[in-house]
Structures are given as structure tokens and as C-alpha cells.
Amino acid sequence: MKGTVHYEVRGNVALMTIDNPPVNPLSSGVRQGLHDGLSQALSDDAVAAIVLTGAGRAFIAGADISEFGGKSEGPSLHDCLAAMDNSSKPIVAAINGTAFGGGLEVALCCHYRVIAPSAPVGLPEVKLGLLPGAGGTQRLPRLIGAEKALDFMLSGDPIPGPAAVAMGIADELAEGDIVEAGLTFAANLIAKGGPVRRIRDEEEIVRQARGNAEVFDNARKNAARKMRKRFAPEMIVQCVEAAVNLGDFDAGIAVEQECFANCLKHPQRESLIHMFFAEREVAKIPDVPKDTATQEIASAAVIGCGTMGGGIAMSFLNVGIPVMSVEMDQEALDRGLGVIKKNYDIQVQRGRMTAEQVDERMSLISGTTDYADISGADVIIEAIYENIDVKVETFKKMDAVAKPGAILASNTSGLDIDKMAAATGRPEAVIGLHFFSPANVMRLLEVVRGENTSKEVIATSMKLGRTLNKIAVLSGNAPGFIGNRMLAGYTRQAGEIILQGATPYQVDNAILGFGMPMGPFQMNDLVGLDLGWRARKLNGIAPEDVPITARVADKLCEMDRYGQKTSRGYYIYPEGSRAGQADPEVVQIVEETSAELGIQRRSIEDDEVLKRCLYPLINEGARILEDGIAIRPCDIDIVYINGYGFPEVTGGPMFWADQIGLDNILADIKKFEAEYGGDIWKPAPLLEKLVAEGKNFASLQG
Numbered sequence: 001m002k003g004t005v006h007y008e009v010r011g012n013v014a015l016m017t018i019d020n021p022p023v024n025p026l027s028s029g030v031r032q033g034l035h036d037g038l039s040q041a042l043s044d045d046a047v048a049a050i051v052l053t054g055a056g057r058a059f060i061a062g063a064d065i066s067e068f069g070g071k072s073e074g075p076s077l078h079d080c081l082a083a084m085d086n087s088s089k090p091i092v093a094a095i096n097g098t099a100f101g102g103g104l105e106v107a108l109c110c111h112y113r114v115i116a117p118s119a120p121v122g123l124p125e126v127k128l129g130l131l132p133g134a135g136g137t138q139r140l141p142r143l144i145g146a147e148k149a150l151d152f153m154l155s156g157d158p159i160p161g162p163a164a165v166a167m168g169i170a171d172e173l174a175e176g177d178i179v180e181a182g183l184t185f186a187a188n189l190i191a192k193g194g195p196v197r198r199i200r201d202e203e204e205i206v207r208q209a210r211g212n213a214e215v216f217d218n219a220r221k222n223a224a225r226k227m228r229k230r231f232a233p234e235m236i237v238q239c240v241e242a243a244v245n246l247g248d249f250d251a252g253i254a255v256e257q258e259c260f261a262n263c264l265k266h267p268q269r270e271s272l273i274h275m276f277f278a279e280r281e282v283a284k285i286p287d288v289p290k291d292t293a294t295q296e297i298a299s300a301a302v303i304g305c306g307t308m309g310g311g312i313a314m315s316f317l318n319v320g321i322p323v324m325s326v327e328m329d330q331e332a333l334d335r336g337l338g339v340i341k342k343n344y345d346i347q348v349q350r351g352r353m354t355a356e357q358v359d360e361r362m363s364l365i366s367g368t369t370d371y372a373d374i375s376g377a378d379v380i381i382e383a384i385y386e387n388i389d390v391k392v393e394t395f396k397k398m399d400a401v402a403k404p405g406a407i408l409a410s411n412t413s414g415l416d417i418d419k420m421a422a423a424t425g426r427p428e429a430v431i432g433l434h435f436f437s438p439a440n441v442m443r444l445l446e447v448v449r450g451e452n453t454s455k456e457v458i459a460t461s462m463k464l465g466r467t468l469n470k471i472a473v474l475s476g477n478a479p480g481f482i483g484n485r486m487l488a489g490y491t492r493q494a495g496e497i498i499l500q501g502a503t504p505y506q507v508d509n510a511i512l513g514f515g516m517p518m519g520p521f522q523m524n525d526l527v528g529l530d531l532g533w534r535a536r537k538l539n540g541i542a543p544e545d546v547p548i549t550a551r552v553a554d555k556l557c558e559m560d561r562y563g564q565k566t567s568r569g570y571y572i573y574p575e576g577s578r579a580g581q582a583d584p585e586v587v588q589i590v591e592e593t594s595a596e597l598g599i600q601r602r603s604i605e606d607d608e609v610l611k612r613c614l615y616p617l618i619n620e621g622a623r624i625l626e627d628g629i630a631i632r633p634c635d636i637d638i639v640y641i642n643g644y645g646f647p648e649v650t651g652g653p654m655f656w657a658d659q660i661g662l663d664n665i666l667a668d669i670k671k672f673e674a675e676y677g678g679d680i681w682k683p684a685p686l687l688e689k690l691v692a693e694g695k696n697f698a699s700l701q702g
Helices: 028-043 077-085 102-109 124-128 136-144 146-155 161-167 178-191 213-226 232-245 249-265 267-281 307-317 330-349 355-362 388-401 417-422 455-467 483-500 504-514 520-527 530-538 548-558 584-596 606-626 633-644 653-660 662-676 685-692
Strands: 004-010 013-019 049-054 058-060 091-095 098-100 112-115 300-303 323-326 365-368 379-382 407-410 430-435 444-449 471-475
Touching: 004 028, 013 028, 013 178, 028 049, 028 077, 049 058, 049 178, 058 091, 058 102, 077 102, 091 102, 091 178, 098 102, 102 136, 112 161, 112 178, 124 146, 124 232, 124 267, 136 146, 136 232, 136 249, 146 213, 146 232, 213 232, 232 249, 249 267, 267 633, 267 653, 300 307, 307 323, 307 330, 307 355, 307 430, 323 330, 330 355, 330 365, 379 388, 388 407, 388 417, 407 455, 417 430, 430 455, 444 455, 444 633, 455 471, 471 633, 483 504, 483 520, 483 548, 483 584, 483 606, 483 633, 504 520, 504 584, 504 606, 530 548, 548 584, 606 633, 606 653, 606 662, 606 685, 633 653, 653 662, 662 685
Parallel strands: 013 049, 049 091, 058 098, 091 112, 300 323, 300 379, 323 365, 379 407, 407 430, 444 471
Antiparallel strands: 004 013, 430 444
């Protein structure tokens, strides 16, 4: 059995200390120790109260996920909680550190709770496709009310000790040693006759929401907006409804257990747990040992203060790292710094920041037009126009002024890192740091290693990603890296499908129905149709040589329809609204373009739209794995979920492919190859190999 619970008696109080390093999950040994310790305390007439705490930095960090689906040893958590509920002696939780999930549910089953100021508490089960299944959905509403409990459980986000006391989750904020605070609290209870307060019996607070359907309607609306396509939120709402309306704890527990079982067998649960472990797995680089030395990043410089450069600068400012912003001239610099300030001011207006916080962050940024001023920066990131020749010249300038040991990074979305490195005298210090727009919001950071990038620079860059609150994924150096290399087939197929019979709105709606935040044509409008159009004009590409999938976009640009920036693109955006409306004129343009190209239009089902847009991602993902650009399939999953909006509930494109069945996907790819030809539909050798061997992408995880 894993873990134990130490038992000792101090005066007339039994102290039980959970010890299951590093975070004290509720493993079999912990459950056995809780059950045995409680029995011992209750049978000892000299013990008048019980204090429960954790060893190390956690109280109880939750259930042991490794035990999910396996055979359970010893008493169940429900057995332990039932014994606590029925205790005739008061139990005080001394929450010393992290109390998440089942750990907080154990604390809620205690009769009283004292908490350390630094101890975070939370019920994050919704993020794993689950719900608090050990009475949490029934006890928490009885303690703090249905509305607060719903907000807390549906967000899954932790709160610190002081907030837990303010919300009513904990009774007292500890001063000094948490164990001594728990023992003192217990002594005071004993002096009062040892009252036992069972939350399961509390009805006054939870009754206030009875008959108030608006509480639950609002919870459902908020969950639908923030956690699209998730199954677990509805189950949580139903559980709290039971707590409010049934008026009987045991009846509510029965609903909770039924809803928990529904979550457990739902495919989203497996997908979200895959994501939970994948986020941790991507931090591991096989040839970069965990103990590799890293450099301290105490200051940064960003070349370019446009949309990307400004967002990157904000990412550093948000974690307290000073930034020097470099622009070509003072006008561009002033404009860029002004946009950063405006972005922060918007956060103040929305109540997400204070004016003092804005002042603090803006005090950390300074600007210059002279490269010599960035000589002291620990990392220099170029975020300029996506042109390899311009970037190479920029790296020469960076190399000329950077101090020894500084990291030189490019924010390129797919250009050759090695060409940039070759322009310097320190190729080992050059790396790609591909932020996603808006850089201060998006969680993904593609870290791109060059041929000569040192292990220390890789390790430092991965660590920097964590410092910036990003999920860093390592990619090899190849055109488009991981994400944009995969994206090419997706966007090309969308362009072909509308010429063959679908409308842009059908394609977008099919993709939205799958769970993506926006469809490919909505994305084109957001980014700007004119970017590709101007690039083709700049490179002198004749209209007849423009790829057929770009013909419609170029026609729209000739009509000054660039997307959201001009309030017209594939969609119409009334009065600057970001919610686009379908436009019959665009459908007419698409149909005319099909006729000009001699393409016979036909009816296309949504199922074909999805397969033709999404299966190229899988096929190219297999090639990326084969080429060693991505280390593991889960690295691709993390990139696509956090950088491109692939729905979390699928587990990412490669995990989703395993669920569909690689044999089924390969059969469709071969069918599309026969119908349409082209490299995009040529099956990846790795995909064919896995199918032939009866394996899946998960078999490559190692």
C-alpha cells in the first residue's frame, strides 16, 4: 500500500499526519491509515478531539489518479468519510498546504477547518472531466451556498487560505505553526464540551436557493460559454440541484454517485486525463537531463513593438521581468508602447487589474531605437516581419551587442532557425521562441531547437516558458515547426471544399460543431485576408498562378474586403462587431470561381468536411513524428489544443485519432488520395506501419 498516516496523542488530542510524498494523494495506504487512526482515536477514552494534517507541502493533493480504473485496496474513501461523519469526537482539519479534490472533500468532512495563509484549496475535477465525487457537491453548497459552490466547482481554480476563510470554506486563518493552530482550535472545542458540527446536517444556507431556478440557469450558461462541449459541468449542476432541492443528504449523495459514474465512463474523462499527464510529459526532453544547468533570466529585450512584440513584452512584464523594447524609429516605438498601455487599461476597465498594477508593470518597460541599449539583456527576442533575409540581418545586429551568455531568440512561426544562427558567432545560443497571438494570453510556446542549440539554452528556454506561465513544447527545426506545418493541409482542404460545393459558412459551422473555437474562414477574417494577397503581389505572382484555394480570398481583397479590419471579408461585421454574418455575395463569388476553374459543384456532407479538414492534421502529424520534429504524439496534442484551439475534450488530434481508429482514418485517407490525389493525401509511412502492426500513436509514447 502507498502512503501512511502517522498517529500520536498530544495531551487529550489525537494528531493524525498524512505522509505520502511528495503531495499526499489519497492512495490505499493513506485511506487505510485514516480509517485505522480514526478507530484508534474513537476507542481511546483519553482522546477528546482529533486533528488531521499533512506532512510536507500538502494537506492532501487529491485522489491518486494512477489508481483510477484499477482494483481498490483497503477501505474506500467513502468508508473513511462515513467514519468521520459518524465520529462522536470533533475532527479539526489543519490545512497546512495544498488541499485539492478529494483532499478538500476530506477537509469538508471534518467538523472544523483551520488553514495556513499559503495553503491553496480547490476542486479541480471538472478539468479532468469529473466532479467532486466524495460528497463535495453536497457538502460545499451546505457550507457556502449553491451559487458560490457552483462557481467554485465549475471553474476548478484554486484559491488561497485567506480567500477560503472569506468564502466560508475554512473557519480560521492560522497564525504561525499550522499544527499548533489546529491543536489550539481543538483545545478550545474541548473546553466548550467538544461540539460536533456535521456539514451534512446543515440545511439553512443551502435552502436559500430552493426554488431559485436562475442560479442553475446562470451556471449552465456560464459553463457553456467557458467550457464548450464539456460533459462534466452539467453533471455538477445536477448534483448541486439535488443538494438544494432534495433536502436529504443521502439522496443527494446518490445523485452525486450516479453523475460521477456517468463522468467516469464518458470518453471526455479519458481525453482530459490524457491532457493532464501530457502537459507534464512535454517538459521532459530525452537528451536534456533534468539537472541540466539553466541561466537566470532577469531581463529581456524584444526587437519589434508591434502586435507580437508588444504581446511578448507583456508576457515578461506580467511576471515582473523588465523589458527593453526596440523599434526602428521613435514614432513606431511610441505607438507600440501606447498599445501596451491601452491593453492594460482595458484590463482595469474590466476589473481584472488595478491602476496601481498597470503602473507597476509599465514601470518595467523602456524603449529604444539603439541596439546598443540591449547589451545587458539575458534574452533577446526578435519579433519582426516574417522574412528570412530581414531576420538574418537582425540576428547580426543582436549578436554584435548581446553580452556573453545571452540567449538570442526568434519568434518566427516557421522560418529556418539555423539560418539565423549561422549569422551569429554563437549558434549554440540561438533558439526559436514561437509565441502565439495574442502572446500575452495564449498559453503555448513552441521552443525550436537549432542544429547547434546547446542543452543549457534549451533547458533555460523550457524553464522560461514555465516562468511566463506558458506550456512550452520543444520542436525540431523544420518549415512550420509542429503547429503551422500541420495547419497547411487543414486550410488547403477548406479552400478546396468550398470550390467543390460547400459554402464557407457550412465549413465553419461543421468545424465549430466539432468544438473548435472558430472555423478556417472566420480565422482568415480575423488574421486578415490581405496578408497573403499582399505577399503574392509583392512576389510578383500573376493572378493565373495564384493557388486555386486562394482565388476567392484574393477576389475579396480586390473588393477591399480584408476581414474584420475592414468590417467585410468572408463575413460581414456590422459596426465593427466581431460576430460575423453570412453574406450571399460571398457565396456567389465562390460559385463563380468554381465555374471559372471548371469545377462541378456538388452537395458535400458535414462528415466529409470534417474528415477532409482534420485528417490531414493526423497524416502530417505522423510525418512530423517520423521526422523527429515532435518528440511524442502528446507533444502534438498539446500544441494543437493550446495553440490552435483543437477541442480539449478530444485529447488533441493524435489522441483523438487513436479513438477514431487509425485503420479507419487510413482507409479514408486512401479514398481521398484516389479521388483528389496530391501529397496531402499520400499516407504517412508511420501511419501505414502502425495500422499494419495493429498499433496506435499511444504506443509511441514510450
